[in-house]
Amino acid sequence: MRGALTLRIVAALVSVLTSIVTVDAAPRPVVLETTTRADWRAANLDGTGCYWSPRRGGPIVFVAAGDKAVTKVNGRIVILKPRRDARELFPFTHDAWRSGDLTIRVVDTARIRSMGYETVTTDAALIVTRRDVSTRLRGSMICGS
16 A cells, blocks of 8 residues: 555656646757867868857857858757848858758848958857747857858
């Protein structure tokens, strides 16, 4: 009798705890992780384009070239395609991207921070949205060939 009562109590507690976890599980902002040159190559990404970093000279978390962009979320490479409403951001790339429920919009300020022979660095923000949760990330965008 005691064993059966214990099992019922445990089952009731599991049910209550599961419902509490489900109610409190609010969607969280997406965290973009550092990408590497190996990630870009694995996605066949090359040529003229742009990359974005949360700070000048910092880790690269988003790269776009042509009709393809790459980021990393939860340790996995995510390949994005231009959204239908995307506009030209820099020659050969776009300002709005999507892969499944993940969307990334690049908001370029056009404030030039530095220029090289084949590159330009501007202030830019990424608006990252997943499951109706948006995060605006400020940083630097470097475009060139």
